[in-house]
Amino acid sequence: MEGLTFRIATEQDLDQIVAMLADDVLGSKRERYEKPLPNSYIEAFVAISADPNNELVVACIDDKVVGVQQITFTPYITHQGAWRATIEGVRTASSVRGKGVGTALISWAIQRAKSRGCHLIQLTTDKQRPDTLRFYERLGFQATHEGLKKKL
Structure with missing residues (x-):
């Protein structure tokens, strides 16, 4: 996509990030996009920013945030x-969905993982998002494991 750039998110991006997270069927049920933003988002941002093995990355067109992803780097035994x-x-902004921003975000993450010496890159997607699962499969991801979660 023309003019698309990537950078580490700043606290000033949080409003746009949370708006994107809340702007879909599942996100609207679990996110709280309100002004001012709930303090929990700011606390999470501070923790992510302070951790050298976490990166909150935004995709931008001009000064507008149009995509976001968090990448966590983990050593394993x-x-x-x-x-x-x-x-x-x-997430991508609804105004740019289907225009290649998601593909560019994931491609950027793959290159970033390679530059950090990772041997594997992984992700999960909610089973209620079959289109998203097909999107990741088109990008070369394979459902090789069964993931389990438990809410606490």
């Missing part, structure tokens, strides 16, 4: 102590 990257919280 398995695979001979290799590192892996996990992509979470991928």
